Amino acid sequence: MRCPKCGGQDDKVIDSRASKEGSVIRRRRECLKCQHRFTTYEEIEHEELFVVKRDGRRELFSKEKLTASLKRACQKRPVSEQAIADAAERITDEITDGHEREVPSKDLGERVMRELRGLDAVAYVRFASIYREFQEVGEFVEEVHRLATLPPSDKRQMALLPDGYDEPETKEKP
Numbered sequence: 341m342r343c344p345k346c347g348g349q350d351d352k353v354i355d356s357r358a359s360k361e362g363s364v365i366r367r368r369r370e371c372l373k374c375q376h377r378f379t380t381y382e383e384i385e386h387e388e389l390f391v392v393k394r395d396g397r398r399e400l401f402s403k404e405k406l407t408a409s410l411k412r413a414c415q416k417r418p419v420s421e422q423a424i425a426d427a428a429e430r431i432t433d434e435i436t437d438g439h440e441r442e443v444p445s446k447d448l449g450e451r452v453m454r455e456l457r458g459l460d461a462v463a464y465v466r467f468a469s470i471y472r473e474f475q476e477v478g479e480f481v482e483e484v485h486r487l488a489t490l491p492p493s494d495k496r497q498m499a500l501l502p503d504g505y506d507e508p509e510t511k512e513k514p
């Protein structure tokens with residue numbers, strides 16, 4: 341790695357640390373010529389992964405675009421940048437693990453919905469309603485309808501309940 345200060349080509353790695361999800365490695369380096377310290381990031385290149393829409397159109401997968409749509413859904417919601425970045429990283433890892441060159445847009449949409457459901461109920465419903473407009477009609481639409489027609493009190497409760505939870509928790513006083 342070329343030293344940004346003196347242009348020297350030799351350096352040593354003094355610290356190496358993986359991101360939380362493990363797909364980015366941060367390396368602290370020291371130039372052997374001028375001792376200047378700098379940081380580099382090593383990331384798996386997700387090259388040539390295409391998202392295939394239902395009508396057969398293909399679009400190059402972009403993590404930035406994915407992150408942007410997650411951010412849009414979480415706008416003004418109590419979801420941190422870090423949580424969004426982690427979600428984008430998880431989704432990217434999953435689809436690149438599961439698909440060689442192409443990922444159906446439905447699959448990508450499902451993973452986004454799953455992540456958003458865990459992050460924030462409002463963000464989830466937001467994304468789902470946009471998804472409904474632009475994507476195929478499916479089980480999500482039913483879920484969104486179901487959520488949208490729930491009375492506000494139930495909706496609030498829903499947001500707190502994890503998957504597969506069917507009975508309201510009753511807290512007994514000791």
Ligand SMILES: [Zn+2]
Pocket residue numbers: 343344345346347348371372373374375376
């Ligand atoms: Zn240097």
